[in-house]
Amino acid sequence: MENNRPLRWLGKQLFNREDPAAFFDPLLASVDPMLVRQYVPAKVTAIVDETADTKTFVLKPAARWTGFEAGQHVNICIEIDGVRLNRTFSLSSSPKQWLQHGTVTLTIKRLPGGKVTNWMHDHLEVGSTLGLADAFGDFLAPEQPEPLLFIAGGSGVTPVLSLLETLAADEYRAPVTLLYFVRTQADVIGAEKLHALRQRWPALTLHVVATDVGETPEYLNDGHLDAVPGIGARRCYLCGPKGLMDLANDLLHQRSIHEDRIHCTFFSASQAALPSDDLGGEVQFERSGVKVESEGDANLLDIAEAAQLSPQYGCRMGICHQCSCKKTSGTVINRLTGKASGPGEESIQLCVSVPQGPVNIDL
Ligand code: FES
Incomplete structure (x- = not known):
């Protein structure tokens, strides 16, 4: 009987856990990190x-990774000083590279x-x-060929590199223009790829527009857009x-380009102006039985x-939806749009939701 103890203990670890991988991964990682589940x-x-200040990391994911579409993002998990951290980056390579060579690239600027x-x-x-999670995002090429305009700034060009590489490989024939804003020519990311x-x-x-070379900075203006032939018929992609x-949004709207034809993706958290006086309130995390008071614009x-809970998250900037949770009652303000939610039950993203009065969360 005594001899069965280790087996019984192992059985408990396996079958009494919601996620057996959480138990076995550290063991597997010590044998071979590529075995982690x-x-x-x-x-x-x-x-x-x-x-x-920018490097491209070429990665070879384990074969079970599910792949991606050009223009998508991915969450990565990295261990720094024993702490696992998640971040979101755009994939800068084409899906074809993954299919043919089993590799992908992340092009990352020091922040x-x-x-x-x-x-x-x-x-x-x-x-x-x-660690690499599933890819996500809807910054995708159109299904049918049509004229395109990409407007990118700095490292915002990374999903655009993936899209352009893919369109070129598909011999996309409609006109495609990239307006790429960088501080100086030395800051062009993917220069070789773009040239090729x-x-x-x-x-x-x-x-390529180098904004910081003249006496006064050169920002996007009507002159740049006037130089794009048939701009009114272009589907537009913005990242920067x-x-x-x-x-870019303002100038394109002034040209009556419909919102449906303007696609945006962010590479850093954008913040709308929030009302300053009536933010914060009592937050009840129902399943955890935790009730706390929040103040100001804390999300x-x-x-x-801060209440010692560990909700799932990825990008912490409203892109990946990994932090989505059910709000059962109360109003929250979305940090990205500045808009208030309804008072009832709905799915919200924790990382960009600021309570406005008492809020109940199914967490
Ligand atoms: S953590 Fe990515 S949307 Fe909230």
Whole structure:
């Protein structure tokens, strides 16, 4: 009987857990990180310097990774000083590369004070392993060929690189223009790839605008848009800093380009102006039996974590929907849009939802 103890203990670990992977992963990781089941491990196979502060990491995910569409994002999981951290990045390679060679790329710029991006630049090496979740996002190429305009700023070009590579491989024939805003020519990300695309794909017009070289900065203006032939009929894709995105949205709307034809994706949290006086309130996390008072513009993800809860999250900026939760009652303000929710039951994203009065959450 005594001899069966280890087996009984192992059986309990396996069958009494909602997620057996959480138990076995550390053991498997110590044998071979590529065996871990909780996320899909991806090995770094190469690291390429793009600019002074941007690198491309070439990853080889385990074969069970489900792949992606051009323009999508992915959450990664990385362990820094024994703590697992999640972040969201765009994939900069084409799905074809994944299908043919089993590799994908993430092109990542150092963010000032950014824990993960700086760690990746300073410590991630060829042969290291990180976790990759399923890809997501709807910044996708149109199903039928039509004229396209991409407006990108800085590292916002990364999903655009994936899209352009894919369109070129499909011999997309409708005109495609990329207006790419960088501080100086030395800040162009994917310069070689863009140059090669322009050489081999006649549909592409590339216009790089270095904003900081003249006496006064050159931002997106009507002159840039006037130079895009048939701009009124273009489907538009915007990715870059909030200032560029807002400006591009305004200028395109002034040209009566319908909202449905303007696709935006963010690479940093954009924030709408929030009302300053009536934010915060009592938050009840129902399933956890936790009730806390919140103040000011704290979002529900931060509030939950401050109350020692561990809700699921990914990007922490309203993109990945991993933090989606049911609100059963109360009003929240969406940080991205500044809009108030209804008072009743609905799904919300914890990371961008700020209570406005008492709120009940199914967590
Ligand atoms: S954590 Fe990604 S949307 Fe909230």
